[in-house]
Amino acid sequence: EADIYQTPRYLVIGTGKKITLECSQTMGHDKMYWYQQDPGMELHLIHYSYGVNSTEKGDLSSESTVSRIRTEHFPLTLESARPSHTSQYLCASSEQGGAYDEQYFGPGTRLTVT
Amino acid sequence: QKEVEQNSGPLSVPEGAIASLNCTYSDRGSQSFFWYRQYSGKSPELIMSIYSNGDKEDGRFTAQLNKASQYVSLLIRDSQPSDSATYLCAVKVDRGSTLGRLYFGRGTQLTVWP
Numbered sequence: 582e583a584d585i586y587q588t589p590r591y592l593v594i595g596t597g598k599k600i601t602l603e604c605s606q607t608m609g610h611d612k613m614y615w616y617q618q619d620p621g622m623e624l625h626l627i628h629y630s631y632g633v634n635s636t637e638k639g640d641l642s643s644e645s646t647v648s649r650i651r652t653e654h655f656p657l658t659l660e661s662a663r664p665s666h667t668s669q670y671l672c673a674s675s676e677q678g679g680a681y682d683e684q685y686f687g688p689g690t691r692l693t694v695t
Numbered sequence: 696q697k698e699v700e701q702n703s704g705p706l707s708v709p710e711g712a713i714a715s716l717n718c719t720y721s722d723r724g725s726q727s728f729f730w731y732r733q734y735s736g737k738s739p740e741l742i743m744s745i746y747s748n749g750d751k752e753d754g755r756f757t758a759q760l761n762k763a764s765q766y767v768s769l770l771i772r773d774s775q776p777s778d779s780a781t782y783l784c785a786v787k788v789d790r791g792s793t794l795g796r797l798y799f800g801r802g803t804q805l806t807v808w809p
Contacts, residue, residue: 614796623801624739624783639796671738681727681746682787684797686738 584608587672587687594662595695602657602690604672611677613655614684617641618669630655631677662694696721699786701800708807714771716803718784721765727787728760728767733802734780743769774807781805 585606594600604613611632616624626639630649644666645659655674659666669691673684700719708714716730727746731739745751745758745767757770767786771778781802788798 621801624799626796629796681744682797683729683741683744684785685741689738 585672585674585685585687587670587690589690590688591691591693593693593695596661596663598662600659600662600692602659602670602672602692604655604657604687605653606655606674606687607653608674608676608685609652610674611652612675612682612684613649614673614675615639615645615647615655615657616671616673618671620669624671628657662692664694667692667694697800698722698788698798699784699800701784701803703801703803705804705806708774708805710774710776710807710809712774712807714774714778714805714807716769716771716782716784716805718767718769718786718800719765720767720784720786720798722786722788723762723765725765725786725788728758729785729787729797730756730758730769731783731785731799732780733783739783771805774805776807776809779806 588603613630615628617627618624625641627641628647630636636647669689671689672687675682675684730743732742733739743758745760751758755772759768781804783802784800785797
C-alpha cells in the first residue's frame with residue numbers, strides 16, 4: 582500500500598486567489614494522478630503523470646496546471662480560483678510497469694472558493 | 696456511453712446478509728478491474744482487484760469477472776454496519792494516449808442496517 586500525502590486537507594479561499602495543492606508519495610511510484618470529485622458523483626481525471634517531466638491533461642478542463650520535477654511530488658496549481666472550483670481534489674499514485682496498475686489515493690483536499 | 700456503469704442504489708441490506716454490487720464496462724479490451732470503498736467524506740480505498748475470468752475471494756469479499764458479458768461484481772458476505780459506504784467500480788483502459796488510466800463508475804451506496 583502506498584503512503585501518499587496531501588496538504589492542505591481543507592482550504593477556504595477567496596475568488597481570484599492562486600492556490601497550490603500539494604501531493605507527495607513515498608513509495609517511488611512513477612505514475613501519479615489528480616482527480617476531482619463532487620459529492621455523490623464519479624471521479625474525474627484532471628491531470629496525470631507517468632514520470633518526471635511527463636504530464637498530461639485528463640478529461641476535465643479545470644484550468645489548473647501540474648508539474649512533476651521530482652518523482653515523489655506532484656503539485657496542482659489553480660492560477661485564479663473560482664467558486665466553480667469548489668470540490669474535493671484527490672491525488673493517487675501507482676507503480677509504473679505494474680501488471681495491475683493499482684492506484685492508491687491520498688486523503689484528499691476539500692477546497693471551497695468563496 | 697459511459698465507460699463504466701453502476702447501479703447507484705442505494706442498496707440496503709440487513710446485518711449478516713450478502714450484499715451484491717454490480718458493474719458493467721464498455722471497452723472489451725479492458726484487462727484490469729478494481730473495487731474501491733469510499734466512506735462519506737473520505738478518499739477511495741482499494742479493496743479488491745481482479746484480472747481473470749471467474750471469482751477471487753478475500754475474506755468476506757468476492758469479486759467476480761465475466762469478460763464475455765463485460766460484467767464485474769462484488770459480493771460482501773456477512774455484511775456489517777461498518778461496510779456501509781459507497782463502492783466504486785474502476786476499469787483500467789489501455790487505449791492510445793490514455794495508456795493505463797482508470798475509469799470510475801459513479802458508485803453504489805450501500806447501507807447495512809443492524
